[in-house]
Amino acid sequence: MLLLPELLNDWPCTIIGENFGQEVCGITEDSRNVKPGFVFVARRGKNDDGASFIAEAVERGAIAIVIDRPLPSSLSTSIPIITVLNCQRFLSYACARFAGNPSGKLTIIAVTGTNGKTTVTHFIGQLLKCMGIRAAVIGTTGVFIDGIQMEFNIPEMTTLPAEYFHPLLKKCEEEGMTHIVLEASSLGLSTNRLADCEIDVGILLNIGSDHYDEHAGKENYINAKKILLKDAKQVIVNMDDEVCVQMSKFSKGPCTFFGKNRLADVCIPQGKSLVCYGKDEGAFQLSMPGHFNRMNAAAAISTLLVLGFALNDILPHLSRLKLPAGRLQRIEREGVVVYVDFAHTPDAIEAVLRALASVCKGRLITVFGCGGNRDKGKRNEMGELAVFYSSSVIVTSDNPRNEDPLSIIADIVEGFGENCNAVEVEPDRRSAIRKAIFRAMPGDIVLIAGKGHEKIQHTAEGIFPFSDAEEAIRALFKKQMGGSQKLITNPFTER
Structure with missing residues (x-):
């Protein structure tokens, strides 16, 4: 058992309010996680201000509020209000202390x-x-x-x-x-x-x-x-x-x-x-x-x-030693080898492409895109590297988030130079993966880069289930079946 005074014993703060000696049952910065006996840390985040959720936390049973700025004037509560210098730093200390370090x-x-x-x-x-x-x-x-x-x-x-x-x-x-x-x-x-x-x-x-x-x-x-x-x-x-x-x-x-x-x-x-x-x-x-x-x-x-x-x-x-999921994850059928990798930076995609190019006996076909709301400066550089090492490249959507996928693709394509015949644009990632695999012949390698282990696709319309590895398995099976629409999950062992 840890009482609120014990939690605060070694942390500089000021306190106002009543019922200060209660037992602490948990600490959180998410009002939705508050349960009776919890301390709610009203941290100001990148998109939301924890102070806006103090009333909800109190209603859910919070026994104290921690804040690092003046309390909203419209808020009135009798539980202890603890003012610290930095909510973020206090949260780290308090959670470690509550767990017993x-x-x-x-x-x-x-x-x-x-x-x-x-x-x-x-x-x-x-x-x-x-x-x-x-x-x-x-x-x-x-x-x-x-x-x-x-x-x-x-x-x-x-x-x-x-x-x-x-x-x-x-x-x-x-x-x-x-x-x-x-x-x-x-x-x-x-x-x-x-x-x-x-x-x-x-x-x-x-x-x-x-x-x-x-x-x-x-x-x-x-x-x-x-x-x-x-x-x-x-x-x-x-x-x-x-x-x-x-x-x-x-x-x-x-x-x-x-x-x-x-x-x-x-x-x-x-x-x-x-x-x-x-x-x-x-x-x-x-x-x-x-x-x-x-x-x-x-x-x-x-x-x-x-x-x-x-x-x-x-x-x-x-x-x-074995690689974790989505790191040069190898999938093979009928002589066509597919690698799924998380490479989403210039250094990473160059390292992966160089490694695959050194062992590829046929063509190296690369499918990749770049995430939205992230460093735009790396996009054309990744495009340049993809073309340098690959026989052909299909540029597609990654996790566009709130950006226009076509705008992201346009940034990537700048790295290819004019009139590059080795490049194709296919915004739909599922279609891009299937095109690459359907074109591959025995001895070729297909690299699907950028998402690796991820099981979702993050778009402006929402977050949807999507796995590069599962899409590759389906495409390989359809290829073997001559384009049949019948799909199967994990029809073979991944190496």
Whole structure:
């Protein structure tokens, strides 16, 4: 049991109102989640002001309101009104305190970077399991405990808000987990979602061109990533990324570097299946293509080494690593290979295309688009890269959100140059996928990029079910059936 005075004991605030000594049953910033005994934090959000929902929270049984600005003059309530300097920061503190500060009892590994967070967290989780360590992986694709996806009543977000995050850590602790591997997004870091999480190892993978609009520029985006370096007890940094190397100077703890650079602490030389760590070295094999996946593996290896495991104990397990859903997810039928990948930045799509081009025996056909209400500057660059590596490209809609899909496509097409015969525009994503697969011959590769694991299509008209992998399966089956309209789900095993 935690009483309201105990919750506020170490937090500067001013209080007015009655019934101050009540028991706290929960903390939330969403008035719809308020239950009797809850504290409602009236945070001002990007689109809504929590103060507008105070009356609803009181009606639902809130025992106190937390706010960081003057209370609306029209509001009258007898429950305690707690004024703090920053609602966002208080919410993080209070949720951690209410859950019993579980991060202090766990080994927390946080991964940030523009590309590769999901893959690296899953690689680390898989290696820990191989070492007999019980671990949970939390991120874009959900929550995995001991490698098995679990269902929790939490939002689908890369980095969870504090009111969901700390109770989840507590649940993992109660279930016997000792290690947590999580994705730390720039937005999650900049909005204090991890402010009261004790991070043992922070990993910085790369800095690319994404999310600049959300942070009002590249500098703010980089500053958000720096938060992890400042908070983590020790850090692991990609030495091949010059921006990351400069950022590492802000680390307060010891720093371990990985990369193809021979000066890196953990080195995987370009083109070699060899890991060098000090005087130790050893060969390894991965089941997936691409130098970027070798670097993802290097980040995971570095993490295990920092945690105290020996290189010779780690290497035998690398061949067992599997990519998470939507990351170079391979689907094949009758000699036609389709890859579904989340690549939605210039760096990511170039890395994937380069990897596939190196193993493609026939044509490389690429289907992709760009999300709406996101960084417009990357669109023509992604178009240019797609044409450079592909035999043909079909430009389509991704998640247009509130933007006109044709306007987004026009931005992409600028990167192709004039009179490019290798490019076709098909705004309907389902039709684009089917066109690409129906044209493919044995030996060809079709890449469907941008949405990966996602199960929805976000448009101005609403959010609708849509899965690139499922659409690819249907198209391959229809192709085999000679264009029959009969559809089947999962008619074969995905590799």
